[in-house]
Amino acid sequence: MGDLKRLHRLLMDIDDMLAGCMRCGMCQSVCPVFARTLNEGDVARGKIALLEGLSHQMISDAEGVKCKLDKCLLCGSCSASCPSGVKATDIFLKARAALTEYTGLSPVKKAIFRGTLTHPELFNRLVDMGSKFQGIMTKKANAYHGTSCAPMLSSILGNRQIVPLASKPFRKSHPSMDTPAGKSGLKVAFYPGCLVDKMYTGIGEAVLKVMKHHGVGVFLPANQACCGMPALASGDTKSFEKLVDLNLNCFSGKGFDVLVTPCATCTATLKKVWPMMAENLDMKRRREIDALSAKVMDINQFLVDKVGVxxxxxxxxxxxxxxxxxxxxxxxxxxxxxxxxxxxxxxxxxxxxxxxxxxxxxxxxxxxxxxxxxxxxxxxxxxxxxxxxxxxxxxxxxxxxxxxxxxxxxxxxxxxxxxxxxxxxxxx
Ligand code: SF4
Ligand code: SF4
Known part of the structure; x- marks a missing residue:
């Protein structure tokens, strides 16, 4: 069992958030998982019912509850269409955190999140090594899309067609940057996110080209870390909080107007999930997170709403x-x-x-x-x-x-x- 105080707080938060659900079932018609499985346990209403009395459920069958909660895309379709404003995905994230606090993290996830992801230098080195040797583990699958498959890793990856790791990550081409605002009068902080840094480097290059074209200054600090969503989705609040801290050290209090990202998941995590999970942190940390989150914007939104494209x-x-x-x-x-x-x-x-x-x-x-x-x-x-x-x-x-x-x-x-x-x- 992890931190009892943290577990207690999470359970209290979840209880408060569950109270809004009136069991109307409107979420059923929009849930993509339910549309495939037709299982009431897969839809938000079913999961919310499961979470009532979570503390008892944890003692009787924590792994079973976890398994049911994991059958969710965290897509937010239910939250977006809920007439009572129930924030189902926030509830699910907190419930996953509570369950992991109670059961502990599996050794594999511990190695991935606590041993690797929260140590950006090591994580980057391992991915760089993977990029060099990926040819050994994979074979070309579709030349048009540039995808590969990995028969040797089929127990994990099945027959997926995967996008290869970039031969040179974005951060190696642009270790850091700090250019002044140009004709737009605006300066952004740029958070590329892991997938842009390690796979889709062309997206990062496109952002820099567009900023230069519009005369927008760019602050790109070195040592950025993952946004934390993969760790939090597995209930690992400890790694999540460490990743938030690493990123705050990069961006907090620095001079820029907007923090832009080209990754929708990173944008939503920095803007909405960070403040939601910070509710129980000390006031100074909360203020720091709130101040940064308020500046976060999707790249499309920035260009249209702020630059005027x-x-x-x-x-x-x-x-x-x-x-x-x-x-x-x-x-x-x-x-x-x-x-x-x-x-x-x-x-x-x-x-x-x-x-x-x-x-x-x-x-x-x-x-x-x-x-x-x-x-x-x-x-x-x-x-x-x-x-x-x-x-x-x-x-x-x-x-x-x-x-x-x-x-x-x-x-x-x-x-x-x-x-x-x-x-x-x-x-x-
Ligand atoms: S989560 Fe919202 S939409 Fe779904 S049953 Fe509850 S109140 Fe209705
Ligand atoms: S967040 Fe989960 S429960 Fe809600 S609609 Fe998406 S898959 Fe269904």
Missing amino acids: RPKDGAEGRAVTFHDPCHLGKSLGVFSQPRTLIQASGRYHIKEMQDANTCCGSGGSFNLQHYETSTQIGQKKRDNIVATQAEIVATGCPACMMQLTDMLASKGDKVRVKHSIELYAETL
Whole structure:
């Protein structure tokens, strides 16, 4: 058992948050997992019922409760459509934290989160090594999408088509940066996030190109760490808090107007999850987190709402369909800005897919634990993309890009997967 005081606080918080649910079942119709399994235990209402009297449940069957809670994408579809304003994903994150506090973290997760992720230098070195030797473990799968599969790791990765690690991570090309505000009068802090640093370096380059074009100064500090979501989703609050601290040391109190990220999950984590989990920290830490979170903005939103990028009237050009990442649309209400950005040059026009804002089925560790369900949800998204006959599917989250690439590549579809900032940058 971990820290009893922390466990008690978490249980009290959860009890308070559960009280809002009136069991109306509205969340059922929007839950992507329920749509596949038709199991009431998979929907928010079922999970909330399970969490009532969590302290008793923990004693009788902690692992069982954990298992049921893990069958969730943390997509926020339930929270976004709840008429009572129940913050289901916040409840689930706190419940996962309470359960892990009670049962302890598995040795594998301890090694990953406490032994590696919270030590950015070591984490970076290990990933750099992985990038050098990935050719030994993988074989090329789809030349159009540039994906590989890893038969030797099939017990963990199944037959996924994976995006390779970058040969040179973004932070090695740009270890740090501090340029003054130009013609825009604005200066941003840039948080690329792990996937942009280690896999999708082109997104990071696109951000820098766009900032330079608009005369926006960039503060890019060295030693940035993971946003903490992978650790928190596994209930590891200790690693989560350490990662928050590492990032606060990089950004807190430094001179910039906005902190931008091109990763929807990082944006939602820094902006909403950090303050939510800080509720029980000391006042000084809370203030620091609140001050930084208030400055966090998605890159699309920054360019449209702050810099003033506008769509070109009557944009024609090549067809692009846009997938709304759950952490961008449902969590942060950012829907129109990426579409505006894509249509700003006139070189592309948006062709909407059906259900553009439904989850792609990625869900971080959900994809690893429940690949079959994740793929069923992802294939529906793939069908909707292909039906538009667009040449490109754009989105605003590297995690969604990985899932969309897997879904399209496995079917041999010739639809490019891009980040909206990449499409905008190439037109400048
Ligand atoms: S979480 Fe919200 S939508 Fe779902 S049953 Fe409770 S009140 Fe209804
Ligand atoms: S977060 Fe998503 S997957 Fe989880 S219960 Fe809510 S709607 Fe279902």
